[in-house]
Amino acid sequence: MSSLPSSEDKPATTSPGPAPSGMSRRKLFGAAGVTAAVVGAAGAGALAGRASAAGAVTGGLDKPVPFRGEHQAGIVTPAQDRMHFATFDVTTESRADLVAMLKEWTGMAERMTAGQEAVHDGAVGLNPYAPPADTGEALGLTPSQLTLTIGFGPSLFLKDGKDRFGLAGQKPQLLEDLPKFPNETMDPARCGGDIVVQACANDPQVAVHAIRNLARVGFGTVAVRYSQLGFGRTSSTTREQSTPRNLFGFKDGTANIKAEDTDTLNQQVWVAKGDGPDWMTGGSYMISRRIRMRIESWDRTTLLEQERVIGRQKGSGAPNGLKQEFEELNFDIVDNKNEPLIDRYAHVRLASQQHLNGIQILRRGYNFTDGSDGFGHLDAGLFFIAFVRNPATQFIPMQMELARRDLLNEYITHTGSAIFAIPPGLRDGDYWGSTLLG
Template sequence: MADQSTPEASPEDIPSQKSPGRPSARRSPKGAAAKRSSTSTPEDTDSGTAFHRSVISRRRLLGTAGATGLALGAAGGAAGYAAAPSDKALPLTSLGTERVMFHGKHQSGITDAVQARGHLAAFDLAAGAGRTEAAALLRRWSATAERLMAGEAAPHDDTDVARDAGPSALTITFGFGNSFFSRTGLEKQRPSALDPLPDFSSDRLDKSRSNGDLWVQIGADDALVAFHALRALQKDAGSAARLRWQMNGFNRSPGATAHPMTARNLMGQIDGTHNPKPTDADFDQRIFVPASGDPAWMANGSYAVVRRIRMLLDDWEKLSLQAQEAVIGRRKDTGAPLSGGTETTEMDLEKSAADGSPVVPLNAHARITRPDQNGGAAMLRRAFSFHDGFDPDGTPDAGLLFICWQADPLRGFVPVQRKLDRGDALSQYIRHEASGLFAVPGGAAQGEYMGQRLLEG
């Protein structure tokens, strides 16, 4: 959790993998598939985040409601939609049609806008399973991911959970943990950047919910589409791998605000202001392994650090607004630095208050996480919030599924977390409860399955 996490929308142009969705008729009202197209368009905002997601305007939403009002009023909600005359089937809204491509230079779910619903899962290869079984599993997973991301049914035994839905910006991302390489006899192909993360004094890690041989990240703007993908991949694992841990997350739904803006976390803070932007000259250098990188199978890939960070909300909410802002170093309402300006104004670390103390406290979270305070270290944060109920005493089990991307975690996550570990004012209000580090290879080319260059190289 840092000043640069969880982007929701932005004006920046990014390498796009999106194209008009063409879901199969099996997953949509008859005739609708041919009419679907992506309506995402860049638009200018004052947000400093790195991504943009198109939103349905209030006028457009009302227009859609007016067009379908009679059918919905007569039959009620989704039932009215499904019962629309087949020769005049209603198209999906733009929220459902947005499609992210499976094949590409990079895997999906890294530079794509963060979605409303997310699932993270780690699998361990079953006893006796090795390289052959792993390759067969990645082939199955890749075939399933390609179809689901296109809005189509799973290749076999589809559960119909997402029937009638479009792609809904579904992304599925695959990664390999440190232990995968010894399990498959590929130790020589294990990247040095995948060495275990160091211990941090503030960690309270549950090993049963950390690491794993294989990692899957799922994101979608529809909860049923996301769950459908999770269930399909779990079924595909079959006897080759068993589920090690699984976590569920969420974000604000696209279009829920009057204009695109940076997301808020469960502490109510704007979270993601200074995320690296694809327009930055050194963005690729910081986030992706170069095409000439070592090992070769990681070309155009990235490394994901995953942390389950519990927020101690009862303690946090006892603080006054002024105290909360001092912990973060930013205003809660606008996200502007305490030194003045707007959300995207550069923080003035030298500005002093009347008593001579720094306006932005020395231990403020936003001050400590700045790249210029960490030797230029930067990560691309793309997180989900989580809420897994309440403890017996009523304490909420809630917080952040922190996911950050970098070309090398030893130059990205590790130096920043070490500094946070030594004196971040936020530390007493959060607890790191699970952790994982995964090598995420570049995207699969047409005709390839994810990880093929490693498993067949």
């Protein structure tokens, strides 16, 4: 494992890399006199609360996160409040074009995470006779702790039996499409992808801007397969963060792995040398699942039943039968009928490391709402994201157990799914994918 300091642990200062343009978003905004634009495709939901998020300048919520380090940022970085998740299909069959795009994306990502314009072309994009080099909606905004995390799907290595880029021999054995689980109704348009980019920030417009500009520059080499906007993180990734709530109103991710748990991260999240191909050492595997919640049915369910289904108290977050949120689950506490207070099929019991023989995952999901389904029901739920060292021995057994027996299944269904190999962080001079593509 590299001895480089992790991008997750460094102080929030601008990281080294390609020479910046010297003009911050705010300076460029003043020089150009440009009014920040709202991305129409993002919709009102994407930008709801943008002003309050942008105004959160205390506690470093507006500061940059270092782009380079041992691990990619956006994994154990303190989970930001907003997300724009996008997957791409590679439309070229030229390896050289793919590498060129990834190099360009890397420079853009480093600039945007530092709070600068996406592309610097010597004229800062102000040529009136050419499209702007930056789309402009983040001009004047702070870095907002933007992180950009990239990964590669199974289809980049081998698609329909074809090795498009000479990468089949570098495909990790663990990088396989997830099996079909019970209680899922998959939309193929929301599954898979050759490349993923996860943009997280405390201002939704900053996250949307990042994905928009990468997609714009990638045109002709990649095409967006699907994307998902998320708000309200559903897990904490550091001990300083309070536990958030999901759209069912329950605290979510109480037992999540935290950035401070370095031994657990090494055991459960980071790929070690010898786990697979060398290019993955220091990386991880990302699993994404779009989980639709049956909001209306849940809202008609009694509090007592809701707490039985989850296994925690709705107000405090404490396990049933206990008083404090962070008390360890106790499966031996029973009621006056000798029934366990944490039901045998409660969600927290089935997902716990105690039940799963020590299996843990690093969760980093977000709430979502995508309007209604045409029948008066909210299309809303959890966009689940997890990082693991070994999908076959961690996520798959956990999800199989939940899919078969979880009481929560009455109120949810999985509609999208993907898995990606997440390369390690970047050293000086590296580009996204350089450990794989050379």
